[in-house]
Amino acid sequence: MKKTVGFIGLGVMGQSMASHILEDGYPVLVYTRTKQKADAILDKGAVWKETVKDLSEEADVIITMVGYPSDVEDIYLSENGILNHAKEGTYVIDMTTSKPSLAKKIAEQAKQKSIHAIDAPVSGGDIGARNGTLAIMAGGDKEAFEACLPFFL
Secondary structure (H helix, E strand, C coil), X not given: CCCXXXXXXXXXXXXXXXXXXXXXXXXXXEECCCHHHHHHHXXXXXXXXXXXXXXXXXCCEEEECCCCHHHHHHHHHCCCCHHHCCCCCCEEEECCCCCHHHHHHHHHHXXXXXXXXXECCEECHHHHHHHCCCEECCEECHHHHHHCHHHHC
């Protein structure tokens, strides 16, 4: 059985990235601040989640692609954020271009909760996301990275 993927952030790049995962046959849960941005992927079969907390409680892999480091910090570290609600053994992948210090903080807190964190910012813009040709620079535990390779291809 394929892992359930939660995808947070359905902007110009996230929409295409999440669609590729859905097209690869994974069940995909989605959340974005503006629900209308999810309409196209919901029409393809993704499942809407009302909150980051709800998505985090159900997903086996959580991928984030949001706007700013402050968004990343809120989504991961707030009371209703990913790290407070994801199950042990969940893989979290932040693909936002953020701050190395924040990636380290997320990784440290994730490890304390037996969650695997990967920092994986991308390059290639909306065209790369649409065509599935993004360059991904991943950092984190080697075993976690290898377990998540299907989501980077």
